Amino acid sequence: MKPRTIPRSPVLLALLAALPALLLVMVSSGPAAAHGAMMQPGSRTFLCWKDGLTPQGNIDPRNPACDAAVTQSGDNALYNWFSVLRSDGAGRTVGFIPDGRLCSGGNPAYSGFDLPRAEWPLTHLTSGGRLDFSYNAWAAHPGWFHLYITKDGYDPARPLRWDDLEDRPFLTVDHPRVTGPVGSVEGRYTWTATLPAGKTGRHVIYSVWQRSDSQETFYGCSDVVFDGGNGEVTGVGDTGGTPGPTPTPTGTCSAAQRTVGTWNGGYQAEVTVRNTGTAPIPSWMVHATLPDGQRIDSLWNGTLGGSGTAVTVSGAAWNGSLAPGATTTYGFTATGGAPPATPQLSCMVHH
The missing domain is CATH 2.70.50.50 (chitin-binding protein cbp21)
Known part of the structure; x- marks a missing residue:
């Protein structure tokens, strides 16, 4: 079989155990998180x-x-x-x-x-x-x-x-x-x-x-x-039948990022997570895609997963659950360039 290539062109670690309050979490060196299957x-x-x-x-x-x-x-x-x-x-x-x-x-x-x-x-x-x-x-x-x-x-x-x-x-x-x-x-x-x-x-x-x-x-x-x-x-489920419906998350959430400060080759940002639904959120997770070449050096008020430009942040023990309309924040520092003009963020809810 001859080697083949696809047309050339210029990607969640799971919820980790919550860490103690205000602990700075360093980026994992493992494979990056991804975006589909x-x-x-x-x-x-x-x-x-x-x-x-x-x-x-x-x-x-x-x-x-x-x-x-x-x-x-x-x-x-x-x-x-x-x-x-x-x-x-x-x-x-x-x-x-x-x-x-x-x-x-x-x-x-x-x-x-x-x-x-x-x-x-x-x-x-x-x-x-x-x-x-x-x-x-x-x-x-x-x-x-x-x-x-x-x-x-x-x-x-x-x-x-x-x-x-x-x-x-x-x-x-x-x-x-x-x-x-x-x-x-x-x-x-x-x-x-x-x-x-x-x-x-x-x-x-x-x-x-x-x-x-x-x-x-x-x-x-x-x-x-x-x-x-x-x-x-x-082959899915106890009976080997067709999969049941995907569990419906209890609530919905959103994430918005603002820049706190900048310096040559880096910046500090704060992300606000909001429960936008009418039901309590037991656990949230934000997926973020950084600009190419950037990385997160430290993060607080949350648990960091992923690496490189694809990162995830889940709530810590003290801010993982949110009542309807409630908000929480986490912060991070990043290096490798200026803050993005339009941050790529999405928020999901876990049971």
Whole structure:
């Protein structure tokens, strides 16, 4: 199989334990957080998140493959089901992501999703049929989506290799439209297209999303079976049936950033989080994308996750819950440039 590249173009760690008051939290050196994953057909991380998320907001997978993945990679991998990326990907595939690590994109935080298992949740499809594809837009960015399919004879009991995939994508989508609110499960890129013809049995649809505004590239595996289905999912939940509805957050929130001070090559900012709904918020999380080249050096009044330009901040023990209309703030210092004219922020609510 010859190396291939995607058209070149210039990405949540889960809720961490709350830290003592006024503790400065330094940036993690791990992989950056990300902004999306396949929802139809669902990626392993997305469907395992649906399988494992309890009404209390904890992670307790029932599917054995999902449970094995979380045992290896930890709960963070499901809280951050949309974070399978490489910030230095630049659209690269063969020769960049090693064989056996395709589903994690070579990101060690998601290595459990590379496990060769036959029990991964399955999306049932019809070969040659039309499908309404969707890809989550947790943080919307322009770019291209490339979908590959495994060759006939694919064996889910073996680690996925590049030679298991057809040489070329069966579908490339150029900057699809976004529907629904960005920064939520409902926010997604959508398109309708024809599935590969002549396929039967088990396969993997491998997705690669290349941002056109940076080198960040997202990777994911969607396990499917071509048996005449129309997008139904099995292997999620106690009965192995289709996933139940996504838990509805108790309340809504917003985040707004203001600059407190600046200096040569850096600045200090304050972010105000507001409960904009009519129900109490038990726990909030803000996702922020910094300008390229910037990083957060310190943060207070919250818990910091992610690294590089993609960061998340969750509430501390003393400000994580908010009554309707209530606000709280956290602050941080950043280096690597001036404060952005329009900060890229989104706020989400956890159970």
